[in-house]
Amino acid sequence: MFAWRDRLTVGQKLAIWAWGFLAVPVVFYCVIRFYPTFESFAISLTDWDVLSDPNFIWFENYVRLWNDPVFWQVLGNTFMYLLLGTPISLLIAFVVAYYLDQVRFMHGFMRALYFLPFLTTAVAMAWVWRWFYQPVPIGTFNNILATLGFAQQPFLRSTTQALPAILAPAIWAGLGFQIVIFLAGLRAIPSSYYEAARIDGAGKWQILTEITIPLLRPTVVFLVVISSIGFLRIFDQVFNMTPQGDGGPLNSTKPIVLYIYETGFDAFNMGYATAQTVILFLILLIITLIQLRLLRGR
Amino acid sequence: MAQVSIRNVVKRYGSVQVVHGLDLEVQHNEFVVLVGPSGCGKSTMLRMIAGLEDITSGEIRIGDRVVNNVEPKHRNIAMVFQNYALYPHMTVARNIAFGLRAAKLPKAEQEQRVREAARILGLEELLERRPAELSGGQRQRVAMGRAIVRDPQVFLFDEPLSNLDAKLRSSMRVEIKKLHQKVQTTVIYVTHDQVEAMTLADRIVIMRDGVIQQIGTPLEVFRQPANLFVAGFIGSPEMNLIEATIRHKDGQPRLEMPGGIDVPVPPRNGSGALADGRRVTAGLRPEHVVAGEALAALPEDWRARATVGVVEPLGSESLLMLDIGDREITGKAVDSNLPAPGDRAAIGFNLAHLHLFDPESEQAIY
Ligand SMILES: Nc1ncnc2c1ncn2[C@@H]1O[C@H](COP(=O)(O)OP(=O)(O)OP(=O)(O)O)[C@@H](O)[C@H]1O
Numbered sequence: 192m193f194a195w196r197d198r199l200t201v202g203q204k205l206a207i208w209a210w211g212f213l214a215v216p217v218v219f220y221c222v223i224r225f226y227p228t229f230e231s232f233a234i235s236l237t238d239w240d241v242l243s244d245p246n247f248i249w250f251e252n253y254v255r256l257w258n259d260p261v262f263w264q265v266l267g268n269t270f271m272y273l274l275l276g277t278p279i280s281l282l283i284a285f286v287v288a289y290y291l292d293q294v295r296f297m298h299g300f301m302r303a304l305y306f307l308p309f310l311t312t313a314v315a316m317a318w319v320w321r322w323f324y325q326p327v328p329i330g331t332f333n334n335i336l337a338t339l340g341f342a343q344q345p346f347l348r349s350t351t352q353a354l355p356a357i358l359a360p361a362i363w364a365g366l367g368f369q370i371v372i373f374l375a376g377l378r379a380i381p382s383s384y385y386e387a388a389r390i391d392g393a394g395k396w397q398i399l400t401e402i403t404i405p406l407l408r409p410t411v412v413f414l415v416v417i418s419s420i421g422f423l424r425i426f427d428q429v430f431n432m433t434p435q436g437d438g439g440p441l442n443s444t445k446p447i448v449l450y451i452y453e454t455g456f457d458a459f460n461m462g463y464a465t466a467q468t469v470i471l472f473l474i475l476l477i478i479t480l481i482q483l484r485l486l487r488g489r
Numbered sequence: 490m491a492q493v494s495i496r497n498v499v500k501r502y503g504s505v506q507v508v509h510g511l512d513l514e515v516q517h518n519e520f521v522v523l524v525g526p527s528g529c530g531k532s533t534m535l536r537m538i539a540g541l542e543d544i545t546s547g548e549i550r551i552g553d554r555v556v557n558n559v560e561p562k563h564r565n566i567a568m569v570f571q572n573y574a575l576y577p578h579m580t581v582a583r584n585i586a587f588g589l590r591a592a593k594l595p596k597a598e599q600e601q602r603v604r605e606a607a608r609i610l611g612l613e614e615l616l617e618r619r620p621a622e623l624s625g626g627q628r629q630r631v632a633m634g635r636a637i638v639r640d641p642q643v644f645l646f647d648e649p650l651s652n653l654d655a656k657l658r659s660s661m662r663v664e665i666k667k668l669h670q671k672v673q674t675t676v677i678y679v680t681h682d683q684v685e686a687m688t689l690a691d692r693i694v695i696m697r698d699g700v701i702q703q704i705g706t707p708l709e710v711f712r713q714p715a716n717l718f719v720a721g722f723i724g725s726p727e728m729n730l731i732e733a734t735i736r737h738k739d740g741q742p743r744l745e746m747p748g749g750i751d752v753p754v755p756p757r758n759g760s761g762a763l764a765d766g767r768r769v770t771a772g773l774r775p776e777h778v779v780a781g782e783a784l785a786a787l788p789e790d791w792r793a794r795a796t797v798g799v800v801e802p803l804g805s806e807s808l809l810m811l812d813i814g815d816r817e818i819t820g821k822a823v824d825s826n827l828p829a830p831g832d833r834a835a836i837g838f839n840l841a842h843l844h845l846f847d848p849e850s851e852q853a854i855y
């Protein structure tokens with residue numbers, strides 16, 4: 192009666208089950224993710240403006256991008272977020288996790304404290320930080336500076352200070368997640384490695400550079416990729432912390448996602464916005480692949 | 490010179506005491522094995538000697554220095570861990586040189602020492618491999634290499650062979666013994682395998698629940714177990730331990746065992762103190778409970794009859810499960826002509842090797 196079952200090998204049966212369960216997400220991805228992605232490539236070759244029918248205009252949108260000084264500026268801003276945000280956030284997260292791992296007293300409480308910002312909505316946090324940056328007497332930071340006898344800083348009003356000022360809460364928001372992942376990575380290193388090192392007379396520095404950091408490599412790969420993607424897509428903080436949400440002053444904080452949003456949903460220039468999206472997609476893809484290759488390889 | 494003295498060492502984790510006032514003197518170049526069942530505190534003791542655990546009270550000396558509060562790295566010891574603790578991202582050479590880098594030795598000397606250690610352990614071909622590319626026995630040798638390059642005064646081993654299969658274990662046992670002869674240092678070795686302990690040790694320390702039961706050479710602990718625990722722990726198959734009663738007959742003590750067996754207690758030191766009617770636990774190793782040809786060598790009155798339960802041929806000899814009264818004991822026979830299960834066979838007790846223990850105190854009394 193069950194003869195048909197026996198005609199398949201165990202491996203084939205397992206494969207059938209696996210694909211059975213995978214079918215739902217696969218279909219979902221095709222409909223919700225891959226189809227729109229390809230659709231985007233098509234739209235980026237048109238002049239669609241929502242109201243009228245799209246005309247096919249070849250690569251005109253891409254040529255326009257190439258010649259658009261604002262696009263180059265937002266691209267530069269985006270990379271500033273990435274190149275400052277990823278290393279700084281990882282360094283802070285690692286240092287905090289490294290010391291938190293050695294604390295037994297109120298360990299759980301401390302970890303929860305660091306994780307809390309990750310649970311808070313970015314919008315609420317952005318507005319709180321926006322306050323922090325206000326001039327005396329509202330802004331906390333300027334109050335502290337004034338009390339200590341330093342000059343007030345313009346922060347969000349300065350073309351040079353605004354970007355780091357917006358980056359700070361973005362780093363802060365992701366820190367809890369990174370710390371928890373680092374802690375898990377640190378915990379996974381067998382304690383006998385450290386004991387053997389202690390007996391062999393290794394100092395803190397040798398243990399850190401020869402044991403801890405190399406063994407955390409998979410954790411670092413994961414976090415670099417995740418946080419790079421996060422910083423390349425930065426939006427909430429900029430939108431909520433700059434006046435009119437325009438990435439000012441003078442576009443000095445505007446990231447590519449905000450520019451896409453403005454082009455698409457303020458100017459209704461869908462074709463042009465989609466072309467920018469395609470570029471962002473390619474950048475994300477290339478950077479992720481490079482990072483995986485660089486950090487995985489021995 | 491590195492003798493290790495352990496004096497009245499106590500270890501407590503919170504309110505639980507796991508080592509109770511241990512005393513042990515290890516001589517220079519001696520190979521001492523700590524053996525005992527799981528959880529008896531062997532690893533804890535070794536880790537206290539290494540400095541990985543603080544001692545609650547007492548004193549540990551290495552050489553003539555009290556090391557109670559000395560960091561592991563300043564104790565001049567090396568330790569081989571059960572899981573080897575080889576760094577997976579480093580080559581064998583870098584693993585072995587780890588301690589030398591820590592000591593900031595010149596590059597040339599590091600290389601020279603690594604090569605020397607690799608030569609001793611037969612690792613020359615493997616220096617550029619990573620631990621994942623080695624067999625269990627090779628990893629074990631790398632772990633030992635990491636220990637010997639530093640030329641420590643004392644080697645500590647924590648169950649170094651327990652992850653290897655039986656065959657490899659016995660060959661690594663020989664290698665460890667050879668290594669000890671080559672490098673001539675004090676060794677403290679932990680295992681729960683009594684065969685390993687017997688074959689490797691100059692002296693064996695048998696522990697149970699954080700208390701030393703007996704210290705002695707392998708033959709001493711085998712031939713003169715100090716108490717019931719040691720008698721049962723050392724030797725394989727286990728010693729037969731039989732409840733019995735002393736009965737005096739014509740002024741001579743005799744042993745009354747279950748199944749109506751009644752044999753004389755040969756006169757020896759301690760036999761005078763055996764009062765009539767005293768309950769004892771008699772101990773006889775399986776090789777001293779014989780059947781078949783071997784019977785001929787024993788006096789008439791050392792013999793009895795027993796029902797054969799199961800026969801286990803091992804090749805050169807066979808184990809016999811024998812029922813005496815409601816007790817089952819193990820005997821040995823070397824004949825090819827064995828009694829069959831169910832037979833009522835003649836057996837003999839080699840009473841020259843009889844042990845008697847007090848059932849209450851569990852101490853040897855004869
Ligand atoms: N960190 C600790 N906290 C509390 N109790 C501990 C700790 N480490 C060990 N113990 C207890 O101390 C006792 C001795 O442990 P130990 O590891 O020394 O045993 P062992 O003789 O090495 O056993 P095994 O052969 O299983 O390795 C055990 O009862 C164990 O539960």
Ligand SMILES: [Mg+2]
Pocket residue numbers: 531532533
């Ligand atoms: Mg142990």
